[in-house]
Each structure stands twice: as C-alpha cells, then as structure tokens.
Amino acid sequence: MATRVVVDAMGSDSCPGPEVAGALRALRAGDLASRIHITLVGDRERMRLDPAEGLELVHTTEVVTANDHPAQVFRTKPRSSMRLAIQRVVDGQADAVVSAGHSGAMLAASIFLLGRIPGIERPAIVTAIPTPAGPVVLCDAGATVEPRPSMLAQFGVLGAAYARGMYGLVRPRVGLLSNGSEPTKGTELTRAALALLGEARGDFAFVGYVEGHDLFAGIVDVVATDGFTGNIVLKTCEGSALGSTYAEIGGALLAGVTRPVIIAHGRSDEVAIAQAIRGAARFASIPLISI
Numbered sequence: 001m002a003t004r005v006v007v008d009a010m011g012s013d014s015c016p017g018p019e020v021a022g023a024l025r026a027l028r029a030g031d032l033a034s035r036i037h038i039t040l041v042g043d044r045e046r047m048r049l050d051p052a053e054g055l056e057l058v059h060t061t062e063v064v065t066a067n068d069h070p071a072q073v074f075r076t077k078p079r080s081s082m083r084l085a086i087q088r089v090v091d092g093q094a095d096a097v098v099s100a101g102h103s104g105a106m107l108a109a110s111i112f113l114l115g116r117i118p119g120i121e122r123p124a125i126v127t128a129i130p131t132p133a134g135p136v137v138l139c140d141a142g143a144t145v146e147p148r149p150s151m152l153a154q155f156g157v158l159g160a161a162y163a164r165g166m167y168g169l170v171r172p173r174v175g176l177l178s179n180g181s182e183p184t185k186g187t188e189l190t191r192a193a194l195a196l197l198g199e200a201r202g203d204f205a206f207v208g209y210v211e212g213h214d215l216f217a218g219i220v221d222v223v224a225t226d227g228f229t230g231n232i233v234l235k236t237c238e239g240s241a242l243g244s245t246y247a248e249i250g251g252a253l254l255a256g257v258t259r260p261v262i263i264a265h266g267r268s269d270e271v272a273i274a275q276a277i278r279g280a281a282r283f284a285s286i287p288l289i290s291i
Helices: 017-028 081-090 103-114 149-167 188-199 212-216 227-238 245-249 270-285
Strands: 003-008 036-042 056-059 096-099 124-129 136-139 173-177 205-210 222-224 251-255 261-264
Touching: 003 017, 003 081, 003 270, 017 036, 017 270, 036 081, 036 270, 056 081, 081 096, 081 103, 096 270, 103 251, 103 261, 124 149, 124 227, 136 149, 136 227, 149 173, 149 188, 149 222, 149 251, 173 188, 173 227, 188 205, 251 270, 261 270
Parallel strands: 003 036, 003 096, 036 056, 096 261, 136 222, 173 205, 173 222
Antiparallel strands: 124 136, 124 251, 251 261
C-alpha cells in the first residue's frame, strides 16, 4: 500500500512553485514512484496541475501568512491550506503532512488537531547535526523558546526516541546543553531539568550537562535544549560546513504529536520539498516516538 503524504502547497516563500515541482520530483523518483501518493492542498488556479501528472489536489484559496497569529488563525481561516492538510491526516486520508509555512501556526494546529502523545506536555522540533562521530540529535530546534523544566526534560526523552527510531541506537546517550559541565552551572531552568533527567528511567543514558564543543566530541547522541538556544545551534551549523539533517530530509520532525508532521524551511526549493516528502514517507513507516 502506498504511503500517503499531504503537502500544504501554499506554505513556502515562493509558493506554490516549489511545492508543485517538489511533489512531482518526489513522485517521479524511481524508488518512490509506486510507493507514495501525494496530495497538494492549495489554490487550483495558481498550481495549474495536469491531472495526468498523478498528483491529487484539494482546492482552497485561504492561506496562512507570516502575519497571522498562530493561536487565532485556525478560527479566522478555517479553510486554510495548512489546516486542511493536517485535517486529512486526522481523517485518515493521509499518513503524514509537510508544510513550509508559518512554523508557529503549524505547531499550534498540529497540537489542536492531531493531539499530543500521552505524557508529552509540549511537542518539539527534532533534527540531527552531522559530526565526525555520527549524527547528534538536537531537541528542541525551535518549537518552544521558553519551556518549563518538565518540558525540557521531556525533550531529552523525545530526542532519545528519535535516535532509537532513526539510527537504531539501543540506549542513546542524552546530554543537557549548558555553559559548563558542573551541576551548579546553567540557569534555574536547566538545573531543574538536570535533576528531572537524572531521576528519569528509560531506554537512554543521561550523561548530565554538555557544552557546545561536546556536540562534536563523540560523547553524546542526543542534546536537549530549549527552542531558542536549539534554533541558534541549528542555524549556526547550517551556516557552516556541518549542515544538518534538516537539509538532508528537507525539514524537521515535530515530535510529540500523534502523527508525522514535517516542518520545512520557508525558503525551501523543489529539492528541499521533495526531500521533505521523502522524509515524511519514511517517518510514517517507522515507530519513531514511543516513551
């Protein structure tokens, strides 16, 4: 049975061109052609799809913009392309969703429509940074800039689940990002999360605080941090030769909601969208988050 991926076609900065071209690129890939069904949600007149191209279309003219308030837009724009795309997953018409649109709105809609995994207070954006010792999972990379200690601790658990599902690590090593390795370092937030993770039990090994340089030293598989710091780390790596799996996958997983949600860059081109669709299909086929 084909994996069904739905794409918010009106999300990227240059929409819907990258979404349409990216969907066609993914559909025509030899290894996916017979194993994926792609639905685009957006303005029919702007997409101008040929039915013979094999893409399904759901028409709407409502679009979430960067100026829309994340918590209000789904009341003011109930037929936005973003909401309708997520709704197809809710209704069982798709297995995963991709959007390069407003990430805050995507987070809010995913929580509201799909719901959180039991036990998770707040979803997190998860990606991985390539290092000489292997990929290091980063969680949170931008979803929650001011988490509570319990949320920050859960980011470590979510990151460990991602490392197990994506990379087959039986017992990932989890570190909490701080400005020093001593337990007295960090902030009130990190010290409280440090204590929680130290008491936590699960299929991971908590190694305590780690510093920025430790990400590349091969001593940790997962780094938990708040979304503000994590987003800076991510963008610093993307601006260097290191890159991230955000580029490889075309987006990042929103972990902690009940179904696969891929958040892509607003500046995504057709290659990035195609990779995001491939990533969504992969996430739909493996049990990533089980805590």
